[in-house]
Amino acid sequence: MSDLFDLIVIGGGPGGYVAALRASQLGLNVAIVESTHFGGVCLNWGCIPTKTLLRSAEIFHNLQNLKEFGLAADNPTFDLEKIVARSRGVADRMRKGVAHLLKKAKVTTFDGRAKLAGRSGEAHKVEVTKEGQVVATIRAPHVILATGARARQLPGLETDGKLVWSAKEAMVPDSFPKKLLVIGSGAIGIEFASFYRDLGSEVTIAEVADRILIAEDPEISAQAQKAFEKRGIKILTSAKVGALKKDSNSVSTTIETPKGKTALTVDRIICAVGIVGNVEDLGLESTKVKIDRTHIVTDEFCRTDEPGLYAIGDVAGAPWLAHKASHEAVICVEKILGRTPEPLHALSIPGCTYSRPQIASVGMSEEKAKAAGKTVKVGRFPFLANGKAVAMGEPDGMTKVVFDATTGELLGAHMIGAEVTEMIQGYVIARAGELTEAELMETVFPHPTISETMHESVLAAFEGALHI
Incomplete structure (x- = not known):
């Protein structure tokens, strides 16, 4: 050879x-x-x-x-x-x-x-x-x-494979943690928090930023936090995790936030703070x-x-x-x-978080579009007003779109709720094809589907949604 x-x-x-x-x-x-x-x-x-x-x-x-x-x-x-x-x-x-x-x-x-x-x-x-x-x-x-x-390893919070897990150990646990601390609220941290909470763990998320899912539109981030807290996940933002005290099968720490200090003892910690x-x-x-x-x-x-x-x-x-x-x-x-x-x-690369609820987005958030000097039109449509979502028992969610008010360019799209990771590609294609609100408003979406929220949110940004 x-x-x-x-x-x-x-x-x-x-x-x-x-x-x-x-x-x-x-x-x-x-x-x-x-x-x-x-x-x-x-x-x-x-x-x-x-x-x-x-x-x-x-x-x-x-x-x-x-x-x-x-x-x-x-x-x-x-x-x-x-x-x-x-x-x-x-x-x-x-x-x-x-x-x-x-x-x-x-x-x-x-x-x-x-x-x-x-x-x-x-x-x-x-x-x-x-x-x-x-x-x-x-x-x-x-x-x-x-x-x-x-x-990434943080000084004092290094993963050890037993009490402090990386994503790898979290995927193949040697035992089920009844109490769990997740450090970091990006996609990896949120997904593991969602997984272990659904199986019954008492989960706390500690995030150093002032909100979870910092890469997402703040409105979506806030709705996600509300959904996670409704599920019983405790969320601490602007949080600083203190020194770890390890015992044979548990670890203790103190988490400091602007609201005060929280002492916490858990079975395991997942450290998900970047790469x-x-x-x-x-x-x-x-x-x-x-x-x-x-x-x-x-x-x-x-x-x-x-x-x-x-x-x-x-x-x-x-x-x-x-x-x-x-x-x-x-x-x-x-x-x-x-x-x-x-x-x-x-800005043409979609991001997805596969938690419950799912989160998906592409392009600019409303906040970043305004910071870039854009005059925007924003449309929102709740899953609560969508027949398929209600029929599925998944009424919690929202589709949000951000358009350039002058040109009609789709600047960004942000979704939270059931199956949104499967739908965001519709907006990705729209951006790749340089479609404006006109083409999206004229597109026929099948009924009943959750994807109809995508159409209704565009209508909401311009002529008005039909079903709210």
Whole structure:
């Protein structure tokens, strides 16, 4: 086997494996190096297994509320070990699927850690090591770094795998925590809080910012907090978590907020306070690559300052989302081949939180649109006025849209409630197609569906919603 390839991809997550597949599809001879499992954190320890866990929790919640649907089931219970086993089984199935796709595409795979080792003429050299030994040296004129990221560690709140969990330990608990503290209220923290609360944990969320889900529109954030508190989740904002005191099977701390101090003893803590890019031990020191706060600096086509070297996905910075990584992969590969892909704009990337209720958004919040000097028109429509949502027993939720009052451009869309993560793509398409309120108002939405709230919210921003 020749050691020379057209493209080497370092990292087999949703950015790396998609880059390899697209490059092979377009005729390149591709190698991909992965040190653990294809699919990366997303498929193995993130997106997929967490959604599997959340599905079990949602079903368990529904079983406990059958009476309102005229149904009955005596004393529903859950088996945590089997819930976790199903989650791991789904992840394993999807991982094998990725490996099959790479094999089918004739991508050459290397098992090990990759490190840049200088140049050989116009080609970058990459050393692949396994258990400290170099097992291969390969070359290519183009190398894509897709090494992902890992959980951020806070001084004094470091994860230990037993009492203080990262997301990984939270997915495979050794026992069920009756009392749980979640530090951080981004998507990861909120999803785990939702999962464990639905199974019966007494959950507290501590957030250093003045509101939860800081990336979301403040109105959506406030409605989410109200929904979570209604479920019995205690939320502390503007919170500073003090020193941890660990016992054999519990941990105590004091949380300080503007309202005072709260002493808390819990079985486990989940620390979900962001991520740092995996930029170490890649051989970047001998390149022109720039690092900014643990992330590789790139241009709009994923190019670094080093010719022939690219970075995509989490290691290249926010937003830290699998679908962003996959789309960057396609852009990067097509640019390498001399095509003319459109750059990816952050405001066109949807964000989703799969808690109960779900949260989804794209574009600017009302607050940020006004701060950018936009004159806006805002429309809202409650799920309470939607027949399908009421019929499903899911009347709590809202769809909110923000338009430029002058041009009719859809600046942002923000949703909270049942199945909104499946619907936000409608607004993403509208933004990608540069549709205005006129096209959205003329679009026929099927009835009865929750998606009708999307139409009604647009009407509310302009001529007036019909059903409120």
